[in-house]
Amino acid sequence: MQDHPDAHAEAALIAQARAGDPGAFDALVEAHQRAVFRFARALTHNDALAEDVLQETFLSALEGLGAWRAESSFRTWLLVIARNAALKHRRRDRERPGEQEPDFETLGRDAGWGDVDSPERIAASHEAASAVTRALASLDVEAREVLTLRELEGLSGDETARLLGLSLAAMKSRLHRARLAFVAALRAEQGHHAR
Amino acid sequence: MLGERVVGGKKCSEVLGLLSRYLDGDLDADEHRWVVTHVEGCAACASFGSRFAEAIARLREEAAREGLPEGVGARLKARLRSAQSG
Ligand SMILES: [Zn+2]
Numbered sequence: 001m002q003d004h005p006d007a008h009a010e011a012a013l014i015a016q017a018r019a020g021d022p023g024a025f026d027a028l029v030e031a032h033q034r035a036v037f038r039f040a041r042a043l044t045h046n047d048a049l050a051e052d053v054l055q056e057t058f059l060s061a062l063e064g065l066g067a068w069r070a071e072s073s074f075r076t077w078l079l080v081i082a083r084n085a086a087l088k089h090r091r092r093d094r095e096r097p098g099e100q101e102p103d104f105e106t107l108g109r110d111a112g113w114g115d116v117d118s119p120e121r122i123a124a125s126h127e128a129a130s131a132v133t134r135a136l137a138s139l140d141v142e143a144r145e146v147l148t149l150r151e152l153e154g155l156s157g158d159e160t161a162r163l164l165g166l167s168l169a170a171m172k173s174r175l176h177r178a179r180l181a182f183v184a185a186l187r188a189e190q191g192h193h194a195r
Numbered sequence: 196m197l198g199e200r201v202v203g204g205k206k207c208s209e210v211l212g213l214l215s216r217y218l219d220g221d222l223d224a225d226e227h228r229w230v231v232t233h234v235e236g237c238a239a240c241a242s243f244g245s246r247f248a249e250a251i252a253r254l255r256e257e258a259a260r261e262g263l264p265e266g267v268g269a270r271l272k273a274r275l276r277s278a279q280s281g
Binding site for chain 2: 022025026029033034037038047051054055058059062104105108111112113114115132133136147151152153154157172175176179180182183186
């Protein structure tokens with residue numbers, strides 16, 4: 001990640017922050033606040049709640065710096081804290097418990113799989129930006145979460161699975177489903193907004 | 196799917212199921228060969244595969260583009276300051 005400091009420099013910053021250097025903690029905040037906010041927004045679907053989660057995450061991190069261990073990246077550690085904070089906020093009434101997960105083929109059809117007559121292109125990068133944002137926002141929380149971790153935060157498959165409390169195989173399946181749903185949503189966005 | 200085909204010994208739906216792991220370089224040698232052989236002989240899967248990869252590439256570009264909304268960084272800093280001093 002472009003805003004992701006290297007591990008050695010970061011370990012040094014964490015040591016300084018633990019020793020009470022506020023400038024060092026500021027640098028850690030600066031390096032990770034965008035990632036934490038983005039993930040919080042993916043989970044809460046709400047900028048105001050995401051901001052609460054962002055603040056709670058760094059307040060907990062400040063208090064709990066001593067608990068960080070070098071085995072997990074600092075960013076992953078922050079994202080775990082953010083996820084716990086977001087779960088407390090998440091409004092259950094927006095979820096749809098018990099709903100059957102669609103299979104890959106159903107998702108694929110929505111995404112244009114097998115649609116031989118529509119060789120439509122994905123729009124150029126600058127046109128696609130807002131469609132990408134809207135498409136991501138339209139997905140359910142599980143899909144937004146796994147896509148944010150893997151595609152936006154750049155976590156590895158293992159890190160993502162551990163953070164989500166899933167087996168690697170279950171994470172991969174959820175990721176594939178989420179990607180297909182995203183492709184379908186992007187297609188719908190661009191279909192609706194094509195010239 | 197409209198006329199699901201068997202190409203390279205694999206059905207379109209089997210290839211669809213492997214696309215993410217293909218994109219992530221996570222297929223074993225056999226699976227990789229199935230996908231490549233199928234896609235070479237199936238225009239529908241070739242077209243969907245490139246659309247799929249392109250859409251995911253667009254999504255990844257979002258990470259670099261997004262900043263914090265106005266004021267969020269400053270309010271975070273202020274909240275941390277008051278926690279650190281109090
Ligand atoms: Zn095919």
